[in-house]
Amino acid sequence: MIRCPACGAENLPNSLFCEECGEPLIHEEKLMVKLVSLTEGWKIEMPLEGEVIIGRADPATGFKPHLDLSDKGGVEKGVSRRHLRLFRQGNKVYVEDLGSSNGSFINNRRLLPFSPEPLASGDEVRLGGEILKIYLEG
Amino acid sequence: MGEEFRPDYYQLLEVSPFASQEEIESAYRRLVKEYHPDVLRAFKTAFLFRQLQEAYEVLRDPERRRRYDEWLRAKGLYPEKAFWANVLLSQRALRPLPEPQAWYVLFTIHAEKDHAIPPKPLNLCLVIDTSTSMKGPKLESALKASELVLRNLKEEDALALVTFNDRATVILPLARRHDPRKASSLLRKVKAEGGTEMSYGISSGLAELLKAGNLWESINYMLLLTDGETYGDEEECVRLAREAGAKGISIAAVGLGTDWNEELMEAIAQASGGVSLYIPHHKELPKTFQERVGALMGAVSAFKGKLELGEGINLKGLFRLDPQVSRVAMEGGTFFLGPFSGSIRLLAELVIPPLPAGHHPALRWEFGDLKGELAARGEVYLTIAEGVEGERIPKEILAAAGQVAIFKLREKAWKEIRGGERGKASQRLLFLAKQLEKAGEKDLALLAKEEAKFLPATGDLSAEGRKRLYYGTRLLALKPPEEG
């Protein structure tokens, strides 16, 4: 079951509106994600609407990730074009490796490709040789 | 032969079986953008992408498409070129869960653009309350509205007029081309006196409509007008309405003022595939009658629908959204939708039991005329797959489910009031007020708050508040909730 944030009633998973009070259950509060590079020192903040894909742009196919590490030393650090994504499901944020060549790690633990894991604010996520500290701000 | 097909290729491409090759191409190009691994990721993408490819590979090739259509036809799944229902799913795939989960299917039933079915003539009966309370301007307006309807009918349309109080009187027997002068003089003689026994009016109106003989060849409709509560024959009214619906006769149940029973009028409408309407002031009657009858002209048939659920799947509720939100009354999986010429949206709220990964037949649907000649049928498959996350809910589904959510709050409040649960009902109205406010319906929200305040003491709503909330909450043009 999922709990309605407005009235606390239990609803079936994937319900769109609360049966008790009519509150939208998939409506997402604005969430900011702050990424701090521990290797390069840069900081970036962006809204997490649905998902954020981290990787490198591919001019050949026109693919552009939400966060492009091409000019941030991404090639040297072995960051794949589609390396990692963050996404929201209800109130939870997940991190998922997208089958990258050099793998992704969360707090030094390897992520299985295409197996999302919950992410907490302050977690350390490694993409190849790039280490990011990720903060979530509601 | 030996080709393997799935029955839902058109649905996967979100087109009708009558789509041109160009429409199929452009639907594919649109969907491919949504499905493509650059846009959506993870296992689901590949899974759904494969399905889309499979459908497209068959439908893009006119020869394979022809074979596929033959295959559908052999299974009774190819429709006559008349109607189609677009099917939209809240999520294309669900994760396997150890507990039941919610899933929504939105049907949009519409006439095909260039269908070759001519509109049918009207077979119409006006049933007018002439109890004492109708005396004066109310009755005058009702008779004026009736005369206007009569004048605007086409030559091939048939009309009857019945009045009722403690009994029913046929003023104009069913006929085509009434002499307007003669009809006017008959209408002028109508007086208002006596009580209200609505079932007599409905019953007599039905008898007139049935005189038409072959009901399949016409659009059959009763316009029922009352301004008061009927005495003790509520169940009979609904029973007659159900009988009417089964014969292809729909009832527009119109309530004038605030002293009638909205739940009864709605039950009559639901049972016959009609609508119920609230007219605050008698001056609006001519316009309302004209609009109702106008909406019928151009209709090609009365409609019915049928839903069959896959194993273990439950239907929590079925709602129509056009012309207003209402619950669809179902009997044995069948329901009446009445005549329409534009389109009708239906939202099915489903409960999916724990299921293993794979494709599951979730729903068989059928919409068509009562005679069963013009039917569109299809099957909806549910995909259960691991790793399904973050899929965007189509905004059409959010808008429909939002309207239904408000409708259900109102419905719950009424039930609680009826059951004497004053506190609960009052809280429910406050919830309703909050959602109405969000929807930009300030006046209705304010009204709900006011009523919530007095409800604990009085145990009921004000007469006007009751009607305004009941009907106001069904006609909202809600925007889907903002994203992000």
Ligand SMILES: [Zn+2]
């Ligand atoms: Zn709630």
